[in-house]
Amino acid sequence: MRCWHAAVARWFGQLKLAFEPALEAEFERATVRARRYRYRRIGYLQLAMTHVGALGLYALLDNATIVVLATLAVDLFSLGCILVLRRKPGVFVRESVMMAGVLCWVLMAETLSLYAHARYLWIIQTAIALQPFLMAAAIQLRFPYCVAGCVATVATVAVGNALFSAAAPAEQFWMALVQAVAAMYALFGCWRLEQRERVNYLAMRASEHNARELDRLTHHDDLTGVLNRRGLRRALAGLSGPCVVVLADVDYFKRYNDHYGHLAGDRCLCRVARCLSDTLAGDGEVLARWGGEEFLVIIDTDRPEVGAERAERMRSAVRRLGIAHDASPVGAMVSISVGYALGALDSADNLDDLVHRADLALYAAKQAGRNCVRDRPASAVGVEGRYGAGISRA
Numbered sequence: 583m584r585c586w587h588a589a590v591a592r593w594f595g596q597l598k599l600a601f602e603p604a605l606e607a608e609f610e611r612a613t614v615r616a617r618r619y620r621y622r623r624i625g626y627l628q629l630a631m632t633h634v635g636a637l638g639l640y641a642l643l644d645n646a647t648i649v650v651l652a653t654l655a656v657d658l659f660s661l662g663c664i665l666v667l668r669r670k671p672g673v674f675v676r677e678s679v680m681m682a683g684v685l686c687w688v689l690m691a692e693t694l695s696l697y698a699h700a701r702y703l704w705i706i707q708t709a710i711a712l713q714p715f716l717m718a719a720a721i722q723l724r725f726p727y728c729v730a731g732c733v734a735t736v737a738t739v740a741v742g743n744a745l746f747s748a749a750a751p752a753e754q755f756w757m758a759l760v761q762a763v764a765a766m767y768a769l770f771g772c773w774r775l776e777q778r779e780r781v782n783y784l785a786m787r788a789s790e791h792n793a794r795e796l797d798r799l800t801h802h803d804d805l806t807g808v809l810n811r812r813g814l815r816r817a818l819a820g821l822s823g824p825c826v827v828v829l830a831d832v833d834y835f836k837r838y839n840d841h842y843g844h845l846a847g848d849r850c851l852c853r854v855a856r857c858l859s860d861t862l863a864g865d866g867e868v869l870a871r872w873g874g875e876e877f878l879v880i881i882d883t884d885r886p887e888v889g890a891e892r893a894e895r896m897r898s899a900v901r902r903l904g905i906a907h908d909a910s911p912v913g914a915m916v917s918i919s920v921g922y923a924l925g926a927l928d929s930a931d932n933l934d935d936l937v938h939r940a941d942l943a944l945y946a947a948k949q950a951g952r953n954c955v956r957d958r959p960a961s962a963v964g965v966e967g968r969y970g971a972g973i974s975r976a
């Protein structure tokens with residue numbers, strides 16, 4: 583019993599076609615190219631089919647002029663559709679034009695049926711009944727437009743039959759039945775195809791999201807969101823030339839963890855990472871978490887003074903954050919020590935060498951009392967002395 587209920591609920595759930603509006607617009611954007619391409623292809627197909635159909639009608643009808651005129655009308659309409667589609671119209675114009683293209687066929691068949699011998703009428707009427715099939719199976723109009731198209735087709739045929747058809751009432755009833763079944767089938771087919779397309783779209787979206795997430799996890803640090811080592815190597819792949827490597831390390835971070843707890847330590851690292859990221863000047867600069875509480879910045883420059891300026895900017899920015907660190911001997915606030923080195927990046931392979939040189943400078947900064955900047959090799963930059971008060975030169 584429950585199974586039965588669940589199946590019905592699932593089926594009704596599947597009947598829903600609509601995404602929320604934002605997703606609807608995204609779906610339209612994602613599928614519009616394929617749709618335009620398919621519609622154009624159908625336009626060309628319709629041109630070819632019109633001519634094949636015209637040959638058949640020529641054999642059925644005595645009146646050649648009306649066949650030529652009807653063929654010409656459909657030709658012009660098909661070409662018009664193709665031209666409109668080339669101009670990349672919005673969804674309303676695009677779907678309406680295609681729907682009108684189908685109706686054009688219906689009208690042509692209705693007009694021709696006026697001139698048909700009574701014994702051929704059923705052929706033409708069946709052709710009319712097949713129009714909604716064409717819509718659903720080949721054109722695959724968006725569902726609301728398919729509904730409008732089917733209603734318009736059935737109405738056109740009903741009015742045409744009532745006013746002009748020479749068929750007997752019993753024949754008219756069977757023809758109407760065939761058309762109704764065809765229209766229902768078309769609606770169902772169109773709904774099913776669009777439903778599939780939507781489900782596929784959602785699956786594609788989910789897999790793209792997963793791929794992005796995998797990429798993010800592989801190349802970014804989970805805690806701070808900045809690049810990790812692997813991400814940094816990828817960002818540097820293919821780059822070569824002079825650069826400045828800046829290595830920053832949070833001072834007395836073990837004490838911070840011990841004093842405030844590991845979670846607070848995590849939050850502190852996140853704030854420091856965001857702060858360092860804000861100090862980057864643009865495309866030529868990359869920030870990564872090198873490990874634990876160490877951050878690395880690569881600056882695409884051959885001028886050591888740029889490295890000195892950027893390193894000092896990082897140091898003072900972190901200090902300005904004003905994160906309390908009661909266990910730190912360096913002014914009861916979180917601070918970083920920074921070392922930088924100028925070098926040449928031949929490939930991502932010699933990155934370790936450059937980092938090693940920056941690490942030596944960082945070591946010098948730690949030796950100098952922390953919360954300061956040093957370069958590599960011995961020529962220390964007394965940053966506080968140069969940019970402000972406090973830490974002395976090593």
Ligand SMILES: Nc1nc2c(ncn2[C@@H]2O[C@H](COP(=O)(O)OP(=O)(O)OP(=O)(O)O)[C@@H](O)[C@H]2O)c(=O)[nH]1
Pocket residue numbers: 805831832833834835836837839843844845846847848851873874875948952
């Ligand atoms: N909360 C937190 N702590 C971390 C993380 N990664 C590394 N640490 C801690 O960072 C601390 C680094 O300590 P040390 O290498 O001794 O350096 P320090 O205490 O900062 O001292 P100096 O660098 O010499 O100023 C260790 O206690 C690590 O546990 C992390 O992701 N989160």
